[in-house]
Amino acid sequence: xxxxxxxxxxxxxxxxxxxxxxxxxxxxxxxxxxxRGVRFTWRQTYERCCRLASALNSLNIVHNDVVSVLAPxxxxxxxxxxxxxxxxxxxxAINTRLDAKTIATILKHSEAKIxxxxxEFVPVARDALRLLMASLLQADAAASMPLVVVIDDIxxxxxxxLGELEYEALVSQGNPRFVLEEITDELSPIALxxxxxxxxxxxxxxxxxxGAYLSTLSLILGWGMQTEPVYLWSLPMFHCNGWTFTWGxxxxxxxxxxxxxxxxxxxxxxxxxxxxxxxxxxxxxFNILLDAxxxxxxxxxxxxxxxxxxAPPPAALLERIESLGFHVVHAYGLTEATGPALxxxxxxxxxxxxxxxxxxxxARQGISILTLADVDVKDxxxxxxxxxxxxxxxxxxxxxxxxxxxxxxxEKATSEAFRGGWxxxxxxxxxxxxxxxxxxxxxxxxxxxxxxxxxxxxxxxALYKHLDVVEAAVVAMPHPVWxxxxxxxxxxxxxxxxxxxxxxxxxRKNLPHFMVPKVVKFMDELPKTSTGKIQKxxxxxxxxxxxxxxxxxxxxxxxxxxxxxxxxxxxxxxMSRL
Ligand code: ADP
Numbered sequence: 001x002x003x004x005x006x007x008x009x010x011x012x013x014x015x016x017x018x019x020x021x022x023x024x025x026x027x028x029x030x031x032x033x034x035x036r037g038v039r040f041t042w043r044q045t046y047e048r049c050c051r052l053a054s055a056l057n058s059l060n061i062v063h064n065d066v067v068s069v070l071a072p073x074x075x076x077x078x079x080x081x082x083x084x085x086x087x088x089x090x091x092x093a094i095n096t097r098l099d100a101k102t103i104a105t106i107l108k109h110s111e112a113k114i115x116x117x118x119x120e121f122v123p124v125a126r127d128a129l130r131l132l133m134a135s136l137l138q139a140d141a142a143a144s145m146p147l148v149v150v151i152d153d154i155x156x157x158x159x160x161x162l163g164e165l166e167y168e169a170l171v172s173q174g175n176p177r178f179v180l181e182e183i184t185d186e187l188s189p190i191a192l193x194x195x196x197x198x199x200x201x202x203x204x205x206x207x208x209x210x211g212a213y214l215s216t217l218s219l220i221l222g223w224g225m226q227t228e229p230v231y232l233w234s235l236p237m238f239h240c241n242g243w244t245f246t247w248g249x250x251x252x253x254x255x256x257x258x259x260x261x262x263x264x265x266x267x268x269x270x271x272x273x274x275x276x277x278x279x280x281x282x283x284x285x286f287n288i289l290l291d292a293x294x295x296x297x298x299x300x301x302x303x304x305x306x307x308x309x310x311a312p313p314p315a316a317l318l319e320r321i322e323s324l325g326f327h328v329v330h331a332y333g334l335t336e337a338t339g340p341a342l343x344x345x346x347x348x349x350x351x352x353x354x355x356x357x358x359x360x361x362x363a364r365q366g367i368s369i370l371t372l373a374d375v376d377v378k379d380x381x382x383x384x385x386x387x388x389x390x391x392x393x394x395x396x397x398x399x400x401x402x403x404x405x406x407x408x409x410x411e412k413a414t415s416e417a418f419r420g421g422w423x424x425x426x427x428x429x430x431x432x433x434x435x436x437x438x439x440x441x442x443x444x445x446x447x448x449x450x451x452x453x454x455x456x457x458x459x460x461x462a463l464y465k466h467l468d469v470v471e472a473a474v475v476a477m478p479h480p481v482w483x484x485x486x487x488x489x490x491x492x493x494x495x496x497x498x499x500x501x502x503x504x505x506x507x508r509k510n511l512p513h514f515m516v517p518k519v520v521k522f523m524d525e526l527p528k529t530s531t532g533k534i535q536k537x538x539x540x541x542x543x544x545x546x547x548x549x550x551x552x553x554x555x556x557x558x559x560x561x562x563x564x565x566x567x568x569x570x571x572x573x574x575m576s577r578l
Contacts (some may be wrong), residue, residue, distance in 0.1 A: 013186035015209035016216050016247035020046055020082045021180075027253035030228070033075045034274060035258040036155045042253070045079065051174025052083035058174075059114065059147060063088040066110045066192060068146065070094045070103065070125055071118035072260045073233035073242075076151045076167050080116065081237070081246040085190045085209070086180050089113075092192040093238035095531065100127035102202065106194055107132050107146060109204060110408065115146040116167065119153060119160040120260075126162060186210035191241055192408060195335045204408035205335045207241075215338040215402040216244040216251060218370040222343040223307050223329055225278060229254040232270050232304075234262050235280035239531060243280055243307070243331075243339035254278075264292035272298040278305045283313035284532050286321040287470055291493075300325035307331055309340055311533055312439060312457045314464035315359040322359075332365035332439060334425060336417065338402045342366040342375060342437055353575060360572050363461070364438040365429070372400035376422070377431050383420055390432040390576065393440055393453055397422035428455075434576040445475065445536055450482040454515050456536075459486050462510040463517075466503060468496035471526050473534045477519060479548040487543040488517035491526055518548040 023032070024046030032045040040048070061067065067084045069092070071077045077093065084091040092110050094103055096118075107115060107128065117125040125148075133145060151167040152158055187208045194202040219225075231249045233256060235242055249256050257274045259266045262285055270276060286308075306321070309331040318328055331340035344366030350358060368375040377386045377394040386392040403423045406414035417424055428441040440446070440455035447454040456474040463472035470491045477487035488507075492498060500520040507516040521542075527535040 013183045013209065014213040015085075015183045015186060015190070016213045016244075016251070017082060017085055017180065017183070017209070018213075019216070019247055019251040020049060023250045023253050027228075030253060031255045032250075033078055033256045033258060035075050038075060038154050040075065042250075045082075047176045048171055049079050049083040049086060050178035050180075051171045051176050052079060053086035053174070053180070054178035055170045055174035056083065056087035056089060056114070061087050061089050061113055064189060065089045065113040066092050067114045067116070068092040068094055068107060068110060068112035069116040069151075070096060070121045071116065071151055071238075072096055072120070073237050073258045074118060074151065074260065075154055075256075075258055076116070076118075077237050078233075078246060078256055078258065079171075081241060082250070086178070088181065090189045090192050090206075091241075092194075093241065095194070095236070095238050096121060097531070100124050100131055103128035104131035104135065106202070106204075108135060108143070110192055111143045112146040114149060116149045116151055117162060118151045119158050122150065122160055122162050183209055186213075187405065189405065193238075193240055193335050203410060203413055206405040206408055207338055208405050211338055211401055211404070212241070212244060212247060214371040215369070216247045218372075218402070219244050219307075219340060219343075220248050220251060222331070222340070222345065222369045223278075223305070225252055225254075225305075227252050227254075229278045230257060230274055230276050231255065232257045232267065232274075232276040232279040233259055234267055234285060235282075236531075239310075240333070240335055240339035243309075243333070245280060262288060263296075264288050265296040268292060268296055268298040271300065271304060275302075276304055277302070278307075280307045280309075282310040282532055283308050283317055284311065284471075286313070286317050289324065289326070290320055291470075303327045305329065307340070309333055310531065312365075312460070313363060314461045315356070315363040316461075316465045318359040318362055319355055322355075328362065330362050330364070330366065331369075332437070334427075336404045336423060336425075337372075337398060338404070341369060341372055341398050341402060343369055344436065350575070357575060361575060364432065364436045364572070366436055368398070368400070369402065371402045372398055374399050375437060377429050377437060378422070380424065386431060388431045388433050388435070390430050390438065390572065393428050393430055393446075393455075395443060396425045396427045396429045396437060396439065398425060399423060432572065432576040436576060438572075442536075447474070447476040447484050447486050449479065449485050449514055452514060454486055456486065459488070459507070459511060459515055459517060462507050462515075463488060463490065463503070465510060466498065466506045468492050468498040469503075471534070473526055473536055473539055474517060475536050475540045475543045477543040477546045477548050479518070480550055482514075482548075485548040486515065486517045487539075487546060487548070488520045489526055489539050489542075490520060490522055491524065492522060519543075519546055 023042040028043040032042040033040045067089045148163045149165040190209045191207045306328045330344040332342040333340035380395045386394040429439045459474040460472045476484040479485040503520045527538040
């Protein structure tokens with residue numbers, strides 16, 4: 001059997017680029033991309049990508065060159081997900097919420113050869129280019145400035161430019177009969193994505209064609225996305241390439257509905273007008289949908305499938321969004337894992353539970369997607385797996401084909417992330433008896449009170465049960481007796497008037513005593529990263545200046561007793577043993 005050939009007929013490098021050619025052949029006249037008044041078919045999208053790829057080659061873009069882009073969810077950014085790698089290059093989609101300094105750092109670090117800029121982002125991009133120029137001159141670096149191409153509004157052109165080149169002009173100059181050079185090495189890079197940096201400075205995460213292909217397929221399967229979906233771009237395409245659905249919608253012959261911003265009006269309008277069937281978003285977007293003004297809200301004529309992740313979705317919020325007719329699947333992932341790595345795969349036997357119980361099960365982060373060989377929760381010091389009891393905490397580790405190639409030009413960080421055959425996520429979690437993983441915290445965020453670990457996610461989950469709470473973040477605060485105790489930062493719903501004592505009282509009803517925040521601070525806005533994640537390090541710095549009030553009642557350190565854990569956790573454990 002060993003003598004049988006490995007040849008071009010039975011071995012082809014895996015790449016998501018094959019999805020586009022197939023969509024153009026099979027769904028040629030079906031709508032591929034819709035953006036306001038603009039509508040393309042798959043045949044047109046394929047042709048436009050061929051043109052752009054050939055235009056990039058004629059601008060001297062060659063194998064492994066980095067092409068950066070700063071744009072919201074517009075057709076051009078979708079097309080670049082295919083055209084840039086078709087030209088042999090690596091796509092670097094930059095987060096549009098970053099400031100000029102960080103954008104300049106990314107352009108310099110990635111040595112971008114071309115920088116595509118959406119017209120709305122010309123001011124910040126201009127500042128970034130100035131900073132880049134100054135830094136290159138200062139460093140006397142060999143790297144040169146990137147070529148700049150502005151992407152004007154495709155629906156209603158504005159005429160805004162920064163230099164000579166414009167996207168549509170480039171596309172029209174390209175060759176529609178461009179022939180894609182076959183990818184020979186499936187591990188060659190396809191995309192470069194910088195992490196949002198909740199725990200350290202942003203790092204450049206490199207994906208391979210193979211990793212992108214396999215992750216795309218397993219997310220389609222994990223989410224159960226059927227053919228011809230109508231997909232709303234409520235998740236930024238710059239976020240892990242839209243959790244691979246940039247490539248995935250082509251693989252299913254779907255329709256991409258592009259929107260420039262995730263306002264309630266734009267999302268409801270797109271859902272209603274185009275019959276959206278699927279969308280991805282962080283749990284924070286649920287609040288936008290829930291808080292829509294009556295004139296913005298539209299009734300859903302059919303359930304809309306939501307894949308959520310990026311931050312823990314509190315069970316109470318899951319319950320509320322599903323009551324509007326959305327059906328949520330919860331996933332967990334990170335940039336280094338090409339987006340979602342775990343999905344809370346629903347099991348039919350859970351259908352019989354109450355709405356509240358179902359939401360509690362769904363709030364768990366889940367089991368590995370098919371491209372991952374394994375997931376585990378380990379003690380990082382001993383590499384010993386934790387008990388599957390839903391209680392013992394450790395670091396979540398992953399291994400498999402969705403994991404990045406490594407961090408660009410950072411061998412040290414790469415080798416620190418890959419240890420003993422595993423990728424270390426920096427997230428703290430538990431494994432339930434049914435094998436489902438539940439995240440409890442980032443390693444740096446765990447609160448240790450009298451030797452007992454308190455999961456800030458658990459405390460936040462209780463806070464979100466209070467109807468006045470829109471956003472909550474819990475961090476450690478110094479405690480004169482127990483070392484640390486929880487401090488809560490809260491954003492209240494508009495016109496809500498809950499006071500500190502009421503919130504603490506609410507937590508007492510829902511949490512063991514030692515987990516109840518000792519101080520509650522109200523804020524108009526919680527500090528967030530460019531991807532909308534709450535920046536706990538900022539809150540921690542504030543909380544460090546507080547001191548928890550000492551209570552007379554408690555004289556012994558809190559113990560990890562099963563009866564002490566919150567009732568909800570007991571329920572989840574019991575259900576997961578069934
Ligand atoms: P950064 O690590 O810089 O924040 P990412 O955008 O890659 O950048 O964020 C990944 C992190 O987001 C994960 O390590 C985890 O802490 C958090 N996260 C992602 N999905 C979930 C989820 N479903 N529940 C809880 N936390 C999540």
